[in-house]
Amino acid sequence: MLVGTAPPGAAPGGWPGWAFWSVLCATPIALRRAAPWPAVMLAVPIFVASVLADAAPVTIGATLCLLTYTTAALLPLRQAALAAVAVWGPALTVALAEPPQSNSSEPSPAYLVFTQVLLALVCFFVGRTVHARRATILALEERARVAEENQRSLADQAVADERRRIARELHDVVAHHVSVMGVLATGARRVLSRDPAATDGALGTIEETSRTTLRELRRLLDVLRTDAEPAAELSPQPGLAGIEALVEQVREAGLPVTLRVDGTPGPLDPGVALTVFRIVQEALTNTLKHAGAATAQVRLSFGVYWLIVEVADTGRGPAPESGRLGHGLVGMRERMALYGGTLRTGPRPGGGYRVYAKMPMEQLGAPINKGAA
Secondary structure (H helix, E strand, O other): OOOOEEOOOOOOHHHHHHHHHHHHHHHHHHHOOOOHHHHHHHHOOOOOOOOHHOEEHHHHHHHHHHHHHHHHHHHHHHHHEEEEHHHHHHHHHHHHHHHOOOOOOOOOOHHHHHHHHHHHHHHHHHHHHHHHHHHHHHHHHHHHHHHHHHHHHHHHHHHHHHHHHHHHHHHHHHHHHHHHHHHHHHHHHOEEEEEOOHHHHHHHHHHHHHHHHHHHHHHHHHHHHOOOOOOOOOOOOOHHHHHHHHHHHHHOOOOOEEEEEEEEOOOOOOHHHHHHHHHEEEEEHHHHOOOOOEEEEEEEEEEOEEEEEEEEEEEOEHHHHHHHOOOOHHHHHHHHHOOEEEEEEEEOOOOEEEOOOEHHHHHHOOOOOOOOO
């Protein structure tokens, strides 16, 4: 209950005057969110004028409560406290100035001050609670945004690292082809006058090797970066022949694996063979890490137009990590994109996990054999 509130009939001017003061006292409510301080500055003189006119309507109480809550929810602590004092100061002053009531049924000035202070504190602390909650939500949104940016940076870094690794491996393949061409050219020059047939065969091999080298160079340029590269390892890069040994190693590690080859492997570029090996290696490594007690199958299919690599297991698969993409999957997808292929990974029907890679033969340096399976 606020001091100075009066029934409609007791207000100056009767009902029209009461309606006028009710609307006037409620005017600051419309400004409280867009302009909290102007609303406070407007509410104080309106309240004082209504008290002087002896026509304080009930809307003044709602105005003071809403202004206290809104300023506490929107403004910093010191400004919110100052606004609350500005809003409730005149009301408390009027309550203290009230003379003692001779009628015992009327509330005393002390009771009016107590109720108004309590009402002001409740509105103020509810507003501060809302302010703290909004600040917490904003902080969580900012942390989520920063985490998303960090995740994107990590993914970009993983792609860049894998591209550099692929570039170093392709450099080894190109260097090998160039060395072979040099040796063949030297031998052809030495036997040119004595054995033209041998020279013709050597030149044919040089021609095919040079084409393979050019293809690998184009792929190398696609992934090469301008920053300095560390020295690559000099050990030979694995290929199709190393898959059988890899499967045997995985068996010895405790995972039953079967290898199935459909079709006849034709001549492939060394980079393609290396990509096939890396995909099988990464898939089996993930199976060892995540599948648990399971079995796995590796299938290589050499068709007329497509080379298919499939690694499937019967385990539980990797645990979901909020859409996080591991470096291994990034590397496999980068390799497949380099050779114009596609990669699909995910759970398979009936349980387990599958890695399925498909590459077009025409982009792999392998001749198209219409009679192949």
